Amino acid sequence: MSARPDGQQSLSAAFGRPLVLAVFVLTLLFLVAPIVVTFVASFARDWTGVLPSGFVSVRHWERVLGFAAYQDAADYSLRLGEMLATLPRDPFAAFGKTPLFRSVFLALGGVAINLVVGVPIAYAVARYDFRGREWLNAIAVLPLAPGIILGIAFLRAYPELSGTDFGLIVGYSLLKAPFMVLAVQSSFEAMELRQLEESARSLGASWLRTFLVVVVPNAKRGIVSGAIICWALAAAEFNFSYVVYSRGARPLALFLKANISNSSFETTAAAVSVFFVLIAGVTLALQLLGNRGFATR
Amino acid sequence: MSRITIDDVTKRFGDTTAVDGVSLDIDDGEILGVVGPSGCGKTTTLRTLAGFETPTSGRVLFDGDDVTHRPPETRNVGLVFQSYALFENMTVRQNVEFGPKMQGVSGDERRERATDLLSMLGIPELADRDPATLSGGQRQRVGLARALAIEPHILLLDEPMTGLDAKLKTRLREEVGDLLSELDVTALYVTHDQVEAMEMCDSIAVMNDGQVEQVGTPREVYESPASSFVSEFVSLDVPDFAFVDGAP
Amino acid sequence: MDAEDAPTSTPNLSDSAPRSARLPDSVRALVAPRTERDRERRRILALCAPFLVLAAVAGIYPLAEMARISVSEARFVSTGFSVDAYVDLATNQYLRRAAWNTLWFGLATTAVSLLAATATAHALQKYTLPAEDLLVTLLSFPVSLPGIVAAFMIIVLLGNTGLLTNAVAWFAGESAIDLAVATGVAGLFIAYCYSMIPRALLLLRGSYAEVNERAEEAARSLGASPARTFYHVTLPQIKPGLIGAFILTFRTALAIFGTVLVLQAMRVWTYEIDYVLSNGFQIQLAAAMAVVWFVFVLAFTVLGLKYTSAEVGL
Numbered sequence: 001m002s003a004r005p006d007g008q009q010s011l012s013a014a015f016g017r018p019l020v021l022a023v024f025v026l027t028l029l030f031l032v033a034p035i036v037v038t039f040v041a042s043f044a045r046d047w048t049g050v051l052p053s054g055f056v057s058v059r060h061w062e063r064v065l066g067f068a069a070y071q072d073a074a075d076y077s078l079r080l081g082e083m084l085a086t087l088p089r090d091p092f093a094a095f096g097k098t099p100l101f102r103s104v105f106l107a108l109g110g111v112a113i114n115l116v117v118g119v120p121i122a123y124a125v126a127r128y129d130f131r132g133r134e135w136l137n138a139i140a141v142l143p144l145a146p147g148i149i150l151g152i153a154f155l156r157a158y159p160e161l162s163g164t165d166f167g168l169i170v171g172y173s174l175l176k177a178p179f180m181v182l183a184v185q186s187s188f189e190a191m192e193l194r195q196l197e198e199s200a201r202s203l204g205a206s207w208l209r210t211f212l213v214v215v216v217p218n219a220k221r222g223i224v225s226g227a228i229i230c231w232a233l234a235a236a237e238f239n240f241s242y243v244v245y246s247r248g249a250r251p252l253a254l255f256l257k258a259n260i261s262n263s264s265f266e267t268t269a270a271a272v273s274v275f276f277v278l279i280a281g282v283t284l285a286l287q288l289l290g291n292r293g294f295a296t297r
Numbered sequence: 298m299s300r301i302t303i304d305d306v307t308k309r310f311g312d313t314t315a316v317d318g319v320s321l322d323i324d325d326g327e328i329l330g331v332v333g334p335s336g337c338g339k340t341t342t343l344r345t346l347a348g349f350e351t352p353t354s355g356r357v358l359f360d361g362d363d364v365t366h367r368p369p370e371t372r373n374v375g376l377v378f379q380s381y382a383l384f385e386n387m388t389v390r391q392n393v394e395f396g397p398k399m400q401g402v403s404g405d406e407r408r409e410r411a412t413d414l415l416s417m418l419g420i421p422e423l424a425d426r427d428p429a430t431l432s433g434g435q436r437q438r439v440g441l442a443r444a445l446a447i448e449p450h451i452l453l454l455d456e457p458m459t460g461l462d463a464k465l466k467t468r469l470r471e472e473v474g475d476l477l478s479e480l481d482v483t484a485l486y487v488t489h490d491q492v493e494a495m496e497m498c499d500s501i502a503v504m505n506d507g508q509v510e511q512v513g514t515p516r517e518v519y520e521s522p523a524s525s526f527v528s529e530f531v532s533l534d535v536p537d538f539a540f541v542d543g544a545p
Numbered sequence: 546m547d548a549e550d551a552p553t554s555t556p557n558l559s560d561s562a563p564r565s566a567r568l569p570d571s572v573r574a575l576v577a578p579r580t581e582r583d584r585e586r587r588r589i590l591a592l593c594a595p596f597l598v599l600a601a602v603a604g605i606y607p608l609a610e611m612a613r614i615s616v617s618e619a620r621f622v623s624t625g626f627s628v629d630a631y632v633d634l635a636t637n638q639y640l641r642r643a644a645w646n647t648l649w650f651g652l653a654t655t656a657v658s659l660l661a662a663t664a665t666a667h668a669l670q671k672y673t674l675p676a677e678d679l680l681v682t683l684l685s686f687p688v689s690l691p692g693i694v695a696a697f698m699i700i701v702l703l704g705n706t707g708l709l710t711n712a713v714a715w716f717a718g719e720s721a722i723d724l725a726v727a728t729g730v731a732g733l734f735i736a737y738c739y740s741m742i743p744r745a746l747l748l749l750r751g752s753y754a755e756v757n758e759r760a761e762e763a764a765r766s767l768g769a770s771p772a773r774t775f776y777h778v779t780l781p782q783i784k785p786g787l788i789g790a791f792i793l794t795f796r797t798a799l800a801i802f803g804t805v806l807v808l809q810a811m812r813v814w815t816y817e818i819d820y821v822l823s824n825g826f827q828i829q830l831a832a833a834m835a836v837v838w839f840v841f842v843l844a845f846t847v848l849g850l851k852y853t854s855a856e857v858g859l
Binding site: 010011012013016017019020021023024026027028030031032033034035037038041047048051113116117118120121123124128130136138139140142143144145146147148149150152153154155156157158170171173174177207229232233236237238239242243253256257260261265268269272275279280282283287 | 584585586588589591592593594595596598599600602603604606607608610611614660661662664665667668669672680682683684686687689690691692693694696697698699700701702704706708711738739742743770771772773775793796799800802803806807815818819822828831832835838839846850
């Protein structure tokens with residue numbers, strides 16, 4: 001591994017860096033460009049030529065949000081208009097009318113279960129040493145089954161329940177639990193768990209109280225990040241929702257699918273952009289907590 | 298404070314014996330230093346006293362009361378770690394008040410105790426600070442105040458000075474030593490640093506391989522070691538150790 | 546504090562001993578723990594219990610029911626034992642083809658995604674890039690996008706009115722419709738990569754962050770070329786992460802469904818599962834296919850984790 005005797009630079013010294021950078025830039029463009037184009041196109045009146053035209057038009061946004069009618073009879077909107085109209089009369093029913101709030105609610109339900117399930121097991125694995133710990137950890141951080149398989153299992157095991165709010169919430173919570181466990185674990189790893197627990201207990205706090213009053217508040221950041229990540233992923237879960245969905249307002253992912261399959265390109269761009277805005281908001285919230293995007297480590 | 302007895306305690310983890318038939322007595326108000334190389338069982342002995350390990354055989358007595366099988370939270374022992382383990386979700390004052398609060402001490406008395414302790418340790422101005430903003434020495438004092446706030450039967454110190462710089466160590470050693478004698482605290486002081494133990498403790502137990510090789514005053518241990526191990530271990534770093542006036 | 550003030554809430558052990566003496570030791574330790582280690586075991590159990598309950602109710606029981614119906618004699622009720630569904634599955638040439646498609650497509654997209662992600666992680670970690678935090682945020686943004694959106698992203702790039710399609714058509718003077726590849730196999734391939742690259746990147750950045758840079762600098766100063774340094778110093782260090790990323794990215798590839806549903810370019814296993822469900826609700830066959838998928842992925846993951854140095858972080 002010595003320098004070349006002839007003094008020439010090796011091939012990789014000359015081309016390695018530009019090559020890696022080229023792949024990097026291409027990857028970046030590949031991942032980011034369609035997002036930007038979609039967002040921009042959602043404000044165009046139409047896109048028939050090479051580039052979208054007719055800026056700035058909010059027509060497609062009005063359509064997907066539910067303030068203007070779709071071209072044909074079908075309505076794949078978020079029905080916010082309808083919701084606002086119902087709100088004064090029957091506020092309870094109003095929120096059930098829009099996919100947006102149903103998804104928010106379903107995903108929140110999933111997060112609630114994830115908190116109860118994910119925080120304790122993350123603590124067990126991070127704090128204690130026991131037989132089968134490694135495997136338990138693997139089970140907790142690896143998704144057990146993907147959305148479509150779990151969906152079929154749900155249809156079979158809970159034919160009545162699977163399409164209801166309850167079925168969706170339970171399914172989401174199992175599917176997204178690994179992300180909660182990982183986020184919380186990364187907080188726990190930075191803490192001196194044993195000393196913390198033992199200090200509190202020596203001061204007279206029972207173990208349960210120690211867990212609730214000292215351990216959990218100290219891991220607040222990881223827990224909140226985990227909750228946000230799980231919420232966003234549950235709101236975006238398509239495969240499971242698609243298999244088990246039966247009635248009621250469409251979950252967000254199905255609203256997207258309905259638009260992708262049926263609406264005009266520009267309207268779909270607006271629908272997908274609604275989702276982008278949601279995810280951008282979540283990313284921002286995570287950054288305020290000191291994380292970088294969805295990276296849990 | 299109390300008189301503490303460790304009666305023929307053995308602790309095994311699987312096939313390894315961490316503590317092998319250790320018996321120690323700590324008189325009311327006495328500071329016992331436990332020294333020895335790493336892995337000699339001194340930390341396990343401390344953890345047995347605190348209740349975080351239940352001995353395989355033997356008993357632990359507080360004032361003649363058998364506490365061997367009692368959980369740590371009911372033992373009323375103060376614990377000071379090398380890593381301090383302050384609760385970062387609370388202020389310094391809340392840290393110090395935590396123990397009394399768990400014991401159901403009234404709010405007024407808690408505040409009073411915390412204020413007293415913090416001034417006694419020379420850090421009254423830190424009361425409302427966030428522990429994350431403190432220096433190593435300051436954290437150490439908060440940890441000590443927190444442990445003392447429950448008026449423990451015994452104070453357990455697990456390598457509390459390790460990780461501090463030499464200068465600070467010397468100063469804290471004096472201050473903490475004075476404070477402990479002044480408060481008449483019963484304490485077990487675990488350290489691998491013989492000098493530290495000799496300066497701060499009333500008597501010293503030298504441990505090796507899970508057993509106690511010798512117990513005595515620092516002077517006894519230094520001047521008439523009971524075994525070649527003790528003589529080697531004690532003389533290792535203290536060629537010119539000068540016994541301070543008043544030390545036994 | 547005097548000994549009298551000490552809490553005396555501990556149960557009187559001599560009283561409870563005879564009652565629990567008949568129980569086996571392990572049970573007794575849980576009911577009436579005497580040592581700190583027993584109490585700790587009880588705590589571990591309590592901490593794991595909620596997860597185990599969820600895994601049982603939402604995972605294991607439904608999956609078991611699914612496995613049961615796949616070998617049922619009747620169509621909608623689990624009764625008797627019959628492997629008809631599996632015989633169907635094994636003899637159906639469309640399904641064999643779908644299985645083959647799924648595997649080669651999964652492997653190929655995983656390989657490409659890992660390559661792109663490794664280069665990207667390398668650039669992020671080793672090179673000084675402007676606005677690095679922003680770049681990381683942008684690159685991890687697509688992690689949260691569902692497969693159907695990934696499919697739409699490819700339509701945006703390569704569909705009939707797609708950006709690249711139009712640009713190429715404009716330069717080449719050809720019809721955009723002829724050039725659009727979004728709904729072909731190539732488009733699907735790229736859509737898979739769109740979902741998988743950010744996930745692989747997330748995993749590899751973790752491995753890269755732990756690479757010992759001193760060793761790399763030492764190798765460089767000894768005259769090793771960047772390629773040799775990478776091969777001999779960096780690669781061995783990120784290898785566990787790379788294998789872990791391979792396992793997880795491949796799992797992701799096998800699980801992709803929404804993307805295929807939108808682009809409809811090729812029939813893969815998940816798509817066939819949905820197809821037999823939507824066409825006549827053949828739940829037995831669908832369940833059998835799901836069982837095959839599940840067993841394959843489980844075996845693959847377990848073997849992968851057990852027999853390689855794989856490190857799984859996510």
